[in-house]
Amino acid sequence: MSTTTAPSAASGSSEPFRHSPPVASSEALRLTPADRRALLHYMLLMRATEERALSLYRQGKVPGSFYDGRGQEAVSVGSAFALGPRDRACILHRDLGAHLIRGVDPGRVLAQMMGRAGSITGGREGNMHFGDRRLGCVGMVSMLPDMMLVACGLALAFQMRGEQRVAMTWCGEGSTANGQWHEAMNVAGVRRLPVVFILENNQFAYSTPNDLEFAVDPVERAGAYGFAGVKVDGNDVEAVFAASAEACERARSGGGPTLIECETMRMHGHGAHDDMRYVPRELFEHWAARDPIDRYEAGLREQGVDTDAMRAAVKSELDEAADWALAQDMPDPATASEGVFADREPVLGDGRAPWSRWEEAADA
Numbered sequence: 001m002s003t004t005t006a007p008s009a010a011s012g013s014s015e016p017f018r019h020s021p022p023v024a025s026s027e028a029l030r031l032t033p034a035d036r037r038a039l040l041h042y043m044l045l046m047r048a049t050e051e052r053a054l055s056l057y058r059q060g061k062v063p064g065s066f067y068d069g070r071g072q073e074a075v076s077v078g079s080a081f082a083l084g085p086r087d088r089a090c091i092l093h094r095d096l097g098a099h100l101i102r103g104v105d106p107g108r109v110l111a112q113m114m115g116r117a118g119s120i121t122g123g124r125e126g127n128m129h130f131g132d133r134r135l136g137c138v139g140m141v142s143m144l145p146d147m148m149l150v151a152c153g154l155a156l157a158f159q160m161r162g163e164q165r166v167a168m169t170w171c172g173e174g175s176t177a178n179g180q181w182h183e184a185m186n187v188a189g190v191r192r193l194p195v196v197f198i199l200e201n202n203q204f205a206y207s208t209p210n211d212l213e214f215a216v217d218p219v220e221r222a223g224a225y226g227f228a229g230v231k232v233d234g235n236d237v238e239a240v241f242a243a244s245a246e247a248c249e250r251a252r253s254g255g256g257p258t259l260i261e262c263e264t265m266r267m268h269g270h271g272a273h274d275d276m277r278y279v280p281r282e283l284f285e286h287w288a289a290r291d292p293i294d295r296y297e298a299g300l301r302e303q304g305v306d307t308d309a310m311r312a313a314v315k316s317e318l319d320e321a322a323d324w325a326l327a328q329d330m331p332d333p334a335t336a337s338e339g340v341f342a343d344r345e346p347v348l349g350d351g352r353a354p355w356s357r358w359e360e361a362a363d364a
């Protein structure tokens with residue numbers, strides 16, 4: 001992990017740039033053997049769910065195109081793993097792992113892709129803009145990266161209420177060229193909001209490569225907005241987790257926002273319609289050799305974990321999920337406008353993720 005440096009006006013030193021002291025306690029960073037198995041499990045679950053969805057797409061059962069996060073599993077899983085049950089997540093379309101960690105069932109995800117009634121939005125949306133608010137997930141906003149501003153709004157509400165909660169959101173590196181990205185960074189820095197920005201640099205914004213996207217590494221910009229920027233290997237799930245856990249603790253303890261740049265690679269096209277012929281073969285092969293799941297699985301195997309059994313369990317979970325999703329009805333057209341307008345009180349539940357490394361925060 002590296003931390004951005006910004007020259008200090010007073011001293012001219014290049015000490016790591018932090019407005020707040022590092023706050024991660026060793027407890028926050030400690031991963032138990034069960035945590036490590038969970039990290040691998042959720043990465044496997046994300047990949048298996050997306051592979052299943054892709055095959056349903058190829059069978060003509062998923063309308064529109066299909067977008068996934070292949071190769072980026074360590075980013076969404078490692079970061080979302082650091083959240084507590086009452087934190088909030090504004091999740092990008094490459095980050096299915098974050099939905100799964102919050103407790104969204106893979107069957108409901110597959111039903112979502114197919115527009116079925118039993119899905120997260122009840123068939124009102126396709127395969128991207130969904131979020132189960134009862135689990136603290138906000139539906140994706142397609143105008144990139146406006147979700148960063150939504151996360152800032154959530155964080156501002158937590159701050160005003162004096163709650164020790166965190167808003168986390170994800171964006172691609174292409175988003176860093178958009179004005180909304182800079183507005184979000186600015187308001188987060190000015191207000192010292194409890195927000196964590198996960199920047200997944202997957203080398204391409206559609207077909208535009210990094211060297212045509214920016215002249216400075218975007219993580220450097222955090223310093224310009226007055227808060228910490230950290231760069232990690234986005235294919236190393238524990239490195240992503242460590243940076244995220246530290247950022248969450250900083251946010252919770254009043255230390256303000258963090259930008260975490262995760263260096264990774266989008267291993268599929270922009271969508272299933274894109275054959276990514278613009279990606280140089282050597283670059284693809286370089287990243288293929290650093291697959292986040294293969295790497296982590298090899299390490300756990302050495303520690304004696306039976307990863308074959310974990311893979312088998314995920315496969316049978318997906319078999320069941322796909323059967324369930326395929327058995328769901330299409331939505332009743334008479335209900336098409338239900339839930340579209342604010343004509344009744346929203347059903348929010350308590351917004352808690354059922355699973356978390358952390359107990360309920362004291363303020364909850």
Ligand SMILES: Cc1ncc(C[n+]2csc(CCOP(=O)(O)OP(=O)(O)O)c2C)c(N)n1
Nearest residue numbers: 094142143144172173174175202204205206
């Ligand atoms: C404001 C805005 N402009 C253009 C688009 C169209 N668009 C959708 S995805 C995309 C590329 C995004 O690249 P990046 O942010 O790097 O994310 P990635 O797809 O690589 O994960 C573009 C231009 C959009 N959704 N919103």
